Amino acid sequence: MNWDDETDTGSAAERLVAPAADGEDQAVEAALRPKDLSEFVGQEKVRQQLDLVLKAARQRGATADHVLLSGAPGLGKTTLSMIIAAEMNAPIRITSGPAIQHAGDLAAILSSLQEGEILFLDEIHRMSRPAEEMLYMAMEDFRVDVIVGKGPGATAIPLELPPFTLVGATTRAGLLPPPLRDRFGFTAHMEFYEPHELERVVRRSAGLLDVEIDTDGAAEIAGRSRGTPRIANRLLRRVRDYAQVRADGRITREIAAAALAVYEVDARGLDRLDRGVLEALLKLFGGGPVGLSTLAVAVGEERETVEEVAEPFLVREGLLARTPRGRVATPAAWTHLGLEPPVPGTSGNPAPGPGSGQQGLFGA
Numbered sequence: 001m002n003w004d005d006e007t008d009t010g011s012a013a014e015r016l017v018a019p020a021a022d023g024e025d026q027a028v029e030a031a032l033r034p035k036d037l038s039e040f041v042g043q044e045k046v047r048q049q050l051d052l053v054l055k056a057a058r059q060r061g062a063t064a065d066h067v068l069l070s071g072a073p074g075l076g077k078t079t080l081s082m083i084i085a086a087e088m089n090a091p092i093r094i095t096s097g098p099a100i101q102h103a104g105d106l107a108a109i110l111s112s113l114q115e116g117e118i119l120f121l122d123e124i125h126r127m128s129r130p131a132e133e134m135l136y137m138a139m140e141d142f143r144v145d146v147i148v149g150k151g152p153g154a155t156a157i158p159l160e161l162p163p164f165t166l167v168g169a170t171t172r173a174g175l176l177p178p179p180l181r182d183r184f185g186f187t188a189h190m191e192f193y194e195p196h197e198l199e200r201v202v203r204r205s206a207g208l209l210d211v212e213i214d215t216d217g218a219a220e221i222a223g224r225s226r227g228t229p230r231i232a233n234r235l236l237r238r239v240r241d242y243a244q245v246r247a248d249g250r251i252t253r254e255i256a257a258a259a260l261a262v263y264e265v266d267a268r269g270l271d272r273l274d275r276g277v278l279e280a281l282l283k284l285f286g287g288g289p290v291g292l293s294t295l296a297v298a299v300g301e302e303r304e305t306v307e308e309v310a311e312p313f314l315v316r317e318g319l320l321a322r323t324p325r326g327r328v329a330t331p332a333a334w335t336h337l338g339l340e341p342p343v344p345g346t347s348g349n350p351a352p353g354p355g356s357g358q359q360g361l362f363g364a
């Protein structure tokens with residue numbers, strides 16, 4: 001699934017429910033990051049598996065196997081990489097795929113690693129090809145060939161590396177070439193979080209931010225956080241503002257709901273854009289099917305914004321389906337917007353009717 005693009009589209013960049021980190025997130029996230037595995041909320045499977053991998057390595061006095069962390073933005077990949085370093089009591093070096101454009105960049109980093117160091121390579125799917133190939137050998141044999149000179153006179157000088165642990169992170173595991181994927185000893189697939197898990201994230205963060213919050217208040221924020229801890233923490237900060245300015249600073253369910261109403265994040269985590277798309281689909285097109293282009297024009301957004309920013313979450317929530325005939329609302333969409341679904345065979349959900357020959361209707 002293409003999670004990256006959910007963040008790349010112009011007008012949607014400043015959404016409160018965007019999964020990618022904004023400037024404020026980056027400033028506060030370090031303070032909210034769990035420091036060890038026991039503080040890391042949820043992801044039970046991944047936590048158990050990782051715990052075993054790391055404990056076993058520690059018992060053997062060896063460096064841990066290479067770890068690949070895959071999952072949507074804001075689910076805790078960077079956080080886990082730091083936890084791995086902390087659990088291994090090892091230093092961590094942080095870089096990213098886009099920062100390594102030449103194999104030489106990678107060689108410089110690799111050759112300066114200490115024994116046992118954790119190399120965190122974020123957005124590993126965006127590394128250049130030559131660097132990737134150098135990485136294969138480094139991961140497998142702890143060796144790189146440094147090419148000296150150019151053309152026919154060029155020679156490869158082998159360079160031994162100290163054993164290290166590569167922790168790669170990607171939002172797009174499917175884009176990794178199989179030889180690279182195969183060189184990781186352990187792959188952690190991060191899932192979206194359950195509401196009760198996000199509730200714990202919110203309560204924990206509130207504690208760190210010194211904000212008073214009750215269980216219902218935390219649940220209210222959790223339910224609107226789209227399965228993503230980063231969004232939960234961001235909504236918490238906006239609710240805190242509201243509680244401070246409009247109330248006595250304490251967060252209850254009522255305060256959380258009122259605050260997020262101001263920011264137009266509804267009970268299920270849909271924002272103005274998401275609701276706009278759903279509303280157009282239901283009210284103008286009787287629930288569909290309608291083509292993407294037509295829907296985008298009706299909402300007044302770019303096609304890409306509807307397709308890449310709004311739809312992935314609506315599909316994930318089971319509110320909208322992409323079919324070969326166009327976009328279709330599910331019964332849950334009608335319920336969510338408080339509308340009556342049309343009874344099949346009556347008006348409101350016409351079988352191909354007037355205008356069905358338009359290209360947009362089939363341009364799914």
Ligand SMILES: Nc1ncnc2c1ncn2[C@@H]1O[C@H](COP(=O)(O)OP(=O)(O)OP(=O)(O)O)[C@@H](O)[C@H]1O
Binds near residue numbers: 020028079
């Ligand atoms: N399991 C968790 N428990 C508590 N807090 C978490 C958890 N996972 C993530 N967070 C919080 O969510 C925020 C975002 O997490 P993180 O930066 O690790 O996400 P990411 O997967 O690296 O995102 P990206 O793909 O954008 O780099 C962090 O500030 C962290 O505090």
Ligand SMILES: [Mg+2]
Binds near residue numbers: 169
């Ligand atoms: Mg990250």
